[in-house]
Amino acid sequence: MPAPWEIRSVRWRDLPALRQAFAEAFADYTDYIYSTPEQLLRVGGALLRKFFARVKDDLCRRASCLAIDPENPGRVIGAASLAPANGAVRRLPENATQLQPVFVVPGWRRRGVATALVSEVLGRLWNAGQEVLISGCSDYNVVSKRWHLAFGVTEERRYYARRPLFYWARNELWRRAYLQKTRGIPFEPLDRAKLERWFMALADELDTLEREEPWFDQRQASSESQRVS
Numbered sequence: 001m002p003a004p005w006e007i008r009s010v011r012w013r014d015l016p017a018l019r020q021a022f023a024e025a026f027a028d029y030t031d032y033i034y035s036t037p038e039q040l041l042r043v044g045g046a047l048l049r050k051f052f053a054r055v056k057d058d059l060c061r062r063a064s065c066l067a068i069d070p071e072n073p074g075r076v077i078g079a080a081s082l083a084p085a086n087g088a089v090r091r092l093p094e095n096a097t098q099l100q101p102v103f104v105v106p107g108w109r110r111r112g113v114a115t116a117l118v119s120e121v122l123g124r125l126w127n128a129g130q131e132v133l134i135s136g137c138s139d140y141n142v143v144s145k146r147w148h149l150a151f152g153v154t155e156e157r158r159y160y161a162r163r164p165l166f167y168w169a170r171n172e173l174w175r176r177a178y179l180q181k182t183r184g185i186p187f188e189p190l191d192r193a194k195l196e197r198w199f200m201a202l203a204d205e206l207d208t209l210e211r212e213e214p215w216f217d218q219r220q221a222s223s224e225s226q227r228v229s
């Protein structure tokens with residue numbers, strides 16, 4: 001059965017419809033929860049300007065795709081756009097591309113649109129000789145994480161995706177201690193010990209993940225040169 005939507009390359013004249021779809025798709029997104037619709041339009045506009053600033057035959061532009069409502073050819077229902085990822089890659093292969101971002105408007109979700117978009121993007125990258133597509137997702141963005149895992153990604157834990165969990169755990173320790181003190185709700189020693197053990201393990205994990213980030217050596221080098229001078 002053919003898909004009930006059209007997938008095609010992104011064109012300059014799609015900009016207004018893409019910006020509108022971006023604002024709709026990210027309205028319920030964890031990172032933008034306090035943004036107004038106008039702010040989301042601006043965020044989407046800035047991202048798209050960067051995208052269209054690339055030359056027309058740049059691979060990121062050629063391989064990016066959008067999906068169109070079959071009953072309304074002017075309406076974008078989702079997109080998978082690309083940006084170079086070299087700066088974010090530490091291990092080989094150095095020449096990789098990243099999804100930035102993939103999104104589908106709420107009324108079209110769970111019908112396979114994102115899967116179809118990213119499959120098409122992967123096919124185009126493969127035909128152009130690229131074997132790696134990177135996509136970032138925070139641990140707390142459950143929907144996005146589930147989509148990525150269902151798509152079959154190889155998960156690699158990175159510093160920025162795990163760091164919010166550390167702050168959540170720290171807050172939870174404070175919250176439980178506060179509830180015990182002010183409301184008499186017991187924070188059982190065993191529960192406390194378990195949470196603290198997890199918190200310490202998370203701190204160690206973050207130290208390791210931070211050292212693996214591409215920017216870590218540069219930051220160390222610049223703070224050492226400041227100490228010397």
Ligand SMILES: CC(C)(COP(=O)(O)OP(=O)(O)OC[C@H]1O[C@@H](n2cnc3c(N)ncnc32)[C@H](O)[C@@H]1OP(=O)(O)O)[C@@H](O)C(=O)NCCC(=O)NCCS
Nearest residue numbers: 102103104109110111112113114115137143144146147150
């Ligand atoms: C994440 C997103 C792109 C998924 O788009 P979609 O078109 O609904 O995804 P698909 O229909 O291709 O989903 C494929 C599979 O992913 C998983 N999945 C997708 N959405 C899910 C959800 N809300 N809850 C649980 N699993 C989900 C399921 O396994 C699904 O298969 P199923 O429907 O047969 O169970 C969409 O929800 C979205 O735009 N979210 C807001 C923007 C965003 O978070 N983008 C990612 C930025 S990192």
